[in-house]
Amino acid sequence: MMPALRIEGVTQRFGGLVAVRDVNLELPCGEIIGLIGPNGAGKTTLFNAVSGFFRPTEGRIFFDGHDVTGIAPHRLARLGLVRTFQGARVFPKLTVEEGLRTAAHLSLAIASARQPVIRDVMSQLGLERYAHELAGSLPSGMMRVLGIAMAIQTGASMLLLDEPAAGLSAEELTNLQRIIRSVHAAGVTVWVIEHNLHFLMEIVSRAIVLDAGSVIADGTPVEVTRNPLVIEAYLGVQADAVN
């Protein structure tokens, strides 16, 4: 089966700093995959390169069989690859309903055959009671949910989630896990950066570990957390807690 996303030898340099070093990955369709690593490991940089924020210094990126290296974000979104941002990025001065309608931009195009995988995102994700609230006034948990809801609303077939769980309460975390699972169940491939390993390891089938810009481990959550390289680089004394 053709992978959803293939990353070939991607390197990202900023001046003398190598943020991402020769990363090669294949992400199959229909999985939830985690991307972890210590602060400054290059996770968000890798996401930025993949999502069209900037062109990688070296290497190529293929999405759904298309070479998408360095193409504009809106063209990537049109192909079905949509990312969310750290924290929550929504349209603060638009209501939840307006934001979601705006996000449906692509699926509303006249010639478009694409439809959001979840028919009624607003009620399915519990945003209905906030429909007429300004997005900027939502509680932070709901703002994250709205960010993801908007990404789903574009009709994306693959989502890149950048630290969706940071700063959420236990209850909000459970809700977020449920949402990610239901998006996945609807057929969307999900790649998620997360610091909260408890949260992450419960939902992913595979975790990729990045350290100093390079992939140092790649496997099931159990394999990864037992990998001595990973423990040394990232988990440190917390390794026991994760197991």
Added chain:
Amino acid sequence: MNAEMEQVLPAEKTPTKSMRQKLARIVPWAGWISLIVLLAIPVLGGSRYLVYIGTLIALQAALAVSLNIVMGYAGQFAMSHAAFYGFGAYVSAILVASYGVNFWVAIPLSMLIAALLAAMVGYPALRNTGGVHLALITFAFGELLRLVASNWHAVTGGPMGMRVMVSPPPLFGLDLSSAKGLYWLAVGMLLLCLLITHIIHRSRFGRGLVAIREDETLASFLGVNVVGYKVAAYVISSMLAAMVGCAYAPFMNFISPELLSAHETISLIGVLILGGIGTVAGPIIGTIIFFGIPEMLRVARLYRLVLLGVIIVLVVLFMPKGVAGVFNDRIARWKRGIS
């Protein structure tokens, strides 16, 4: 504040609900009805002076409405609006007077040339930059057009301007060359600008523009072609400005390079801020307050710019969404059952 509204929502189920909702539906129409009445006065009253003011207001309102597309919806600071207005006036007048082109053919021709120019200026200005760069580049471009108009003596008559005796031939049997005819032409252009804004407001394109105004980066990651949409908004706005300009020459019988100057654009921006930027009715309300009232009170020449300054400061301080914004908020609260 929103939380409060949320709590009051159940109150909507009381019998007063239908009353309130009916009223809420009527209120926005009241604005349009007052516009219609205001525009109809010159025709009903019939004095030359009123027809003149009515035409002036309609032209200014059409300009404000068209500027609102790029500025209010897309959130881009285009400083060349008056320049395209003057450009339309010059090009159509020259086409008609010097080349014998039919007035009704000169309008689309001027619009087309304006659109090409706008695309040529807009694309490089918006491709990698936007924001303050667009303001500067369009300002420079507008000044360039003004300088060309005031120095190309052979074609434009130079800084003293040119007299143009252009009058539109009858269209579908309607005589538009009289003062009242020109008034209807201006009103027709205003309505066309409003119609286009209304269509954009409800379209996918319009929502894309609003998304760009609110957060350009997020918009692009949700699939909005940011550069394409901005350029399109700028081209549509500039094209409509040129169209409105075409009515100016027959109305005034005189064009001067002053028409293209940047402070005309700044006045229009003042109108938008006053009326409510990014709303359909805002530019109309702003024009009526800013041009209509001073004109009728006959204090326009002396105090307009002073008035503009004071009004903008007051509006920004007390109603940052403009008059139309305040109306819309009131209506939204009415619908929720808060008086």
